[in-house]
Amino acid sequence: MKNQNDYFLSQEEYQELKTFILNNFGFNIGSYLRVGDEVGKLLLKHQILRFNNYFALCLKPENNKMLSELVSSLSNHYTFFNRESYQLRFLLMEGFANLLKDKSHLDFLSIGCSTGEESYSLALAYQNYCFKNNQIASYEIQGIDIADFVLEQAIKGLYRSETLRYLPSEDIQKYFIKRDTLFEINSEIKSKCLFNNIDFHYFESNKKYDIILCRNVLLYYNVNTVQIFVNKLINLLNIGGYLMFGGAEMIPVDEKKLKYVTQAVFQKVEK
Numbered sequence: 001m002k003n004q005n006d007y008f009l010s011q012e013e014y015q016e017l018k019t020f021i022l023n024n025f026g027f028n029i030g031s032y033l034r035v036g037d038e039v040g041k042l043l044l045k046h047q048i049l050r051f052n053n054y055f056a057l058c059l060k061p062e063n064n065k066m067l068s069e070l071v072s073s074l075s076n077h078y079t080f081f082n083r084e085s086y087q088l089r090f091l092l093m094e095g096f097a098n099l100l101k102d103k104s105h106l107d108f109l110s111i112g113c114s115t116g117e118e119s120y121s122l123a124l125a126y127q128n129y130c131f132k133n134n135q136i137a138s139y140e141i142q143g144i145d146i147a148d149f150v151l152e153q154a155i156k157g158l159y160r161s162e163t164l165r166y167l168p169s170e171d172i173q174k175y176f177i178k179r180d181t182l183f184e185i186n187s188e189i190k191s192k193c194l195f196n197n198i199d200f201h202y203f204e205s206n207k208k209y210d211i212i213l214c215r216n217v218l219l220y221y222n223v224n225t226v227q228i229f230v231n232k233l234i235n236l237l238n239i240g241g242y243l244m245f246g247g248a249e250m251i252p253v254d255e256k257k258l259k260y261v262t263q264a265v266f267q268k269v270e271k
């Protein structure tokens with residue numbers, strides 16, 4: 001039985017993979033060392049010695065699951081509860097109230113939802129807002145991602161305490177059930193959060209959304225892809241709806257369509 005170090009990705013293969021991912025998926029993969037590590041795990045899993053043999057298999061149309069496994073292993077999936085918490089504070093202080101002026105049901109979309117913390121954090125904030133304001137919390141959150149293994153975890157809704165570190169203890173008590181050393185999100189919240197494997201490149205929807213989170217996803221993509229994504233995001237938003245990026249992302253937006261509200265938060269303006 002071979003171990004991970006017996007498998008090998010050459011510099012040339014790394015360059016080939018880098019160009020392929022950039023041209024076909026529009027994002028930059030990490031350093032040679034990090035990619036070598038990820039590729040090594042996949043070669044070991046599939047018991048294939050050489051990267052070029054593995055890559056040739058990935059490119060066969062009947063093996064598109066293998067290709068998406070490779071692409072998702074090269075993406076970054078890091079997330080935690082209440083990330084970019086100033087954005088949730090904005091929603092609690094004025095965003096939700098604005099959205100609820102003329103409707104009682106809200107639709108949310110989380111793009112690059114990873115293991116689900118982002119969707120569930122929004123759900124908790126909205127539930128808390130509705131509870132405080134004596135309103136019925138009618139909403140649905142659609143989370144999409146390209147990686148099956150993160151989505152499986154999102155659906156389970158079972159978390160280690162470190163990812164809950166920025167949640168107030170009242171929220172943990174109210175919305176989670178303790179399972180040994182882990183914490184499971186309760187079934188009421190789970191029932192409002194849907195998770196699907198969809199690449200945003202191919203995402204289509206008949207409905208429009210009141211809040212779209214696309215945070216810490218676009219920073220890996222090239223300028224052209226970002227522009228395509230932003231136009232698509234605007235079309236998916238209701239007028240008056242909010243679009244949120246990650247705080248560290250500098251995303252160019254059309255100011256005639258999106259009004260800057262606060263850190264990495266934009267509102268779709270009437271046209």
Ligand SMILES: C[S@@+](CC[C@H](N)C(=O)[O-])C[C@H]1O[C@@H](n2cnc3c(N)ncnc32)[C@H](O)[C@@H]1O
Pocket residue numbers: 072075076077078079080083111112113114115118144145146147150198199200201214215216217246
């Ligand atoms: C760094 S995580 C960010 C998670 C979460 N949005 C946050 O800010 O904490 C980026 C996620 O975006 C996903 N992703 C990347 N490109 C995507 C695409 N085209 N469509 C859907 N998800 C994508 C990755 O698989 C990864 O799980």
